Amino acid sequence: MAEKPYNCGIGPAFEVIGGKWKAVILWELNNQTRRFGELKRLVVGISEKMLIQQLRELEEDGLISRKMFNEIPPRVEYSTTSLGDSLNIALAPLADWGGNYAKLHDKK
Amino acid sequence: MAEKPYNCGIGPAFEVIGGKWKAVILWELNNQTRRFGELKRLVVGISEKMLIQQLRELEEDGLISRKMFNEIPPRVEYSTTSLGDSLNIALAPLADWGGNYAKLHDKK
DNA sequence: TAAGGTGCATACCAAAAGGTAAGAATTGGA
DNA sequence: TCCAATTCTTACCTTTTGGTATGCACCTTA
Known part of the structure; x- marks a missing residue:
């Protein structure tokens, strides 16, 4: 998923938050x-690998920032x-x- | 891309317009x-197979409707x-x- | 001594998404 | 007769995405 050019902003937007997880993660933030552990619990079904990767x-892409604390056990x-925020x-x-939509389509 | 449940509407929304093309197509409509031929030209880079599939x-999913005319050559x-529309x-x-975002990141 | 909590990394595999190429059907027109 | 136009199908392949499993490093607590 990485093409150009687009004649509208939808393309670029989906390049950045496309995929199964990114929008959900951003939304939780x-x-x-x-x-990290909180996100793991909040984003139901995601694996650690995916969470880190995303x-x-x-x-x-400049959408989130990471703060690491030198503690044991580690805290990020x-x-x-x-x-x-703007996204x-x-x-x-x-x-x-x-x-x-989910309500209409009786997804429990 | 097909999981449940979600704790927010982002998940269901992306199930419906996720992927590389759907949002762009819907936007053109x-x-x-x-x-069909118009869309093929407007959605830059899409193949016929993908366009039909999407x-x-x-x-x-009830987002678009198709009207076929019995003409030769065919018109749809x-x-x-x-x-x-609501989407x-x-x-x-x-x-x-x-x-x-595209402007900021100098994607031509 | 051993186990557990944290935030990773890595290797390997499966599934899904997407791309390419070819062809089918129909009729009008050169 | 042969080609063009239009919408769509099919087969085959590559790339991307996502999932599972395992291990590491460090300290605390039992």
Whole structure:
């Protein structure tokens, strides 16, 4: 998933938050800092490998930032950047739509 | 890409418009009916196979409708349903965001 | 001494998504 | 007669994505 050019913004947006997990992860970081373990619990069904991989890519794209504390056991906190915040705002209507759609299609 | 449950609407939404093409296709149908060939030209880079496949799935999910005319050569027109319209509305902020993001990252 | 909590990394594999190429059906027109 | 236009199908393949399993490093606590 990496093509150009696009005649609208949908293409670039999906390059950044496409895939199964990224939007959900970013959404969990909306307005709150989360530890790695927290995210693992919140994002139901994700494996550690995927979580790390997606967090790295979100970081590379400037959507989230990572803060590491030199403690034992280790502690790492993830939070959105201002760019990530702006994306979350843009995702909100889509999340609403998805919520309604899920209700209509009786997904428990 | 087909899991449940989700704790937010982002999951279901991405089940429906996830992937490389669907959102772009739906976007091209925003407020206008398009023929198959038109879409092929508008959605830059898509193959016929992908276009048909994605159109079929969008139809199954109730987002677009297909009108076939018994003419030779054949003519088929695609347009959004009201559900598809509501999704396009929800996608608009994301498209805006993507447009800005693309500018910032000098993707020509 | 052993086990557990944390945040990773890595190797290997399976599944899904996407791409390429070819062809089918129909009729009008050169 | 042969080709063009249009929508769609099919077979085959490559790439991407995601999943499972395992291990590491460090310290705390039992």
